[in-house]
Amino acid sequence: MIKLIIILLSAVFINNYILSRFLGICPFLGVSKKLDSATGMSLAVIFVMMIATAVTWPIQMFLLNPNNLGYLQTIVFILVIAALVQLVEIVLKRYVPALHKSLGVYLPLITTNCAILGVTILNIDEGYTFAESMVNSLGSGLGFMLAMIMFSGVRSKLEGADIPKSFKGLPITLVAASITSLSFMGFGGVIENMFA
Amino acid sequence: MNVILAAVIPVVIIGLICAVVLVTASKLMAVKEDERLPKVRECLPGANCGACGFAGCDGYAKALVENETTPTNLCVPGADAVSHQLSDILGKEFEDVVEQVAVVHCSGDCENTEDNVDYYGIETCSAAKLLFGGKGKCVFGCVGFGDCKNVCPNDAIVIKNGIAQVCRADCVGCGLCVKTCPNKLISLVPDTKNYAVLCSNKDKGAVTRKVCKKGCIGCRKCEKVCPAQAIKVIDNVAVIDYEKCTNCGACVENCTTQGIGIIK
Incomplete structure (x- = not known):
């Protein structure tokens, strides 16, 4: 149980997908302008990370590994995740229109996102069990959400600030992002020692 | 040769399964869209100004198709021309736009x-x-x-x-x-x-x-x-x-x- 908690917390804080692993930077910079779209995107990411892990872990363990096809991991995962997200979108549109309305626009955006693929592959590389993989995906998604929401706050401050012309737009956003990610370095080593 | 086949066949099979599942899903669970919707949307100027009181041109087009009582004369930038087209498509009587x-x-x-x-x-x-x-x-x-x-x-x-x-x-x-x-x-x-x-x-x-x-x-x-x-x-x-x-x-x-x- 303690191992699960450690996995969850370190996925959120120490190995934060955006701020420490630098995966999923595209949505991080693209959709973080407003709080509500940042929240919507993050919820979609959590959702997709969980279902992607739930499908790719069994594929790796019961299909690829027994047949010595481990080297097909990347292409099979991309294929399966892309198809899966499309399927989920169709199902949501039919049966849960309200959820589709709030998540729908973000789902196709993240089908082939590196953060999603990164989570599924790292779960295998770390040798996690199925439960640990799911917890790690949840934590990674929550970490993504944390970074997105924090950064949308930073960006709304940037909007009102008087920025030198050459820094306006993307340059100052990247500078702010790097400073935000520096602050996350402070978490290094905290979680492991918390339960020691 | 065997090595290549061993790699290609599983991927093709997985791809085929995904394709079949997606096709059946999109056929079985298709949400019917009103065929007039794209036509109505095409008539509107696409400025997304919100003068009609709906969230952009898409919102107005949707309201027009879904709700019979939505007036066709709400698009101020499009003026009479758009109102005429909308009335034709939806089979309603033409209403003058107050510019x-x-x-x-x-x-x-x-x-x-x-x-x-x-x-x-x-x-x-x-x-x-x-x-x-x-x-x-x-x-x-x-x-x-x-x-x-x-x-x-x-x-x-x-x-x-x-x-x-x-x-x-x-x-x-x-x-x-x-x-x-x-x-x-x-x-x-x-x-x-x-x-x-x-x-x-x-x-x-x-x-x-x-x-x-x-x-x-x-x-x-x-x-x-x-x-x-x-x-x-x-x-x-x-x-x-x-x-x-x-x-x-x-x-x-x-x-x-x-x-x-x-x-x-």
């Missing part, structure tokens, strides 16, 4: 009023408004940094002599400037009308007089001369009821301060 034009209710340009402070802050009306209610002497008047000009999709607004002016020919009546102006100075007036109150100062007459030469002092002269009783002085400023206004122009001739003027 509207934005009017800035302020005449406090550089000649009629002056600045109260030297303002060196961010050059937008909403920012200037936060400090002492704007840089001018009249806190109700046009700040003149052109927030309205920046949102106007048609470039119909110019900042001239320190205040915003709407070019009537270019204005499509979308109302974006109305929502943007921090002083709520702009309103939409039916395009057929010629006269408007060009002041929004709610102070008493003597105070208004001190800050602006052309301000409405609330003397009620227009109220009395208007043959249609279309003018009422509310909060020390005249307001024209355009439902009653007959375009006679008596108010402009009799206004003591030129607070009522011709819409340019």
Whole structure:
């Protein structure tokens, strides 16, 4: 149980997908302008990370590994995740229109996102069990959400600030992002020692 | 050879399974879209101005198709032409679009009023408004940094002599400037009308007089001369009821301060 908690917390804080692993930077910079779209995107990411892990872990363990096809991991995962997200979108549109309305626009955006693929592959590389993989995906998604929401706050401050012309737009956003990610370095080593 | 096949076959099989599942899912769980929707959407100008009261052109198209009672004459930029097309597609009777034009209710340009402070802050009306209610002497008047000009999709607004002016020919009546102006100075007036109150100062007459030469002092002269009783002085400023206004122009001739003027 303690191992699960450690996995969850370190996925959120120490190995934060955006701020420490630098995966999923595209949505991080693209959709973080407003709080509500940042929240919507993050919820979609959590959702997709969980279902992607739930499908790719069994594929790796019961299909690829027994047949010595481990080297097909990347292409099979991309294929399966892309198809899966499309399927989920169709199902949501039919049966849960309200959820589709709030998540729908973000789902196709993240089908082939590196953060999603990164989570599924790292779960295998770390040798996690199925439960640990799911917890790690949840934590990674929550970490993504944390970074997105924090950064949308930073960006709304940037909007009102008087920025030198050459820094306006993307340059100052990247500078702010790097400073935000520096602050996350402070978490290094905290979680492991918390339960020691 | 065997090695290649061993790699290709599983991927192809997984791909095929995914394809079959997706195709069946999209057939079985297809959400029926009204075939008129893309047609209706095509008629609308696509400016997403929101003048119709819906969230953009897509929202209006959806409302038109889903709800029979949605009027077809709400698209102000598209005017009669769009209303005609919409009525044809939806099989409804044609309704005339009341075209509207934005009017800035302020005449406090550089000649009629002056600045109260030297303002060196961010050059937008909403920012200037936060400090002492704007840089001018009249806190109700046009700040003149052109927030309205920046949102106007048609470039119909110019900042001239320190205040915003709407070019009537270019204005499509979308109302974006109305929502943007921090002083709520702009309103939409039916395009057929010629006269408007060009002041929004709610102070008493003597105070208004001190800050602006052309301000409405609330003397009620227009109220009395208007043959249609279309003018009422509310909060020390005249307001024209355009439902009653007959375009006679008596108010402009009799206004003591030129607070009522011709819409340019």
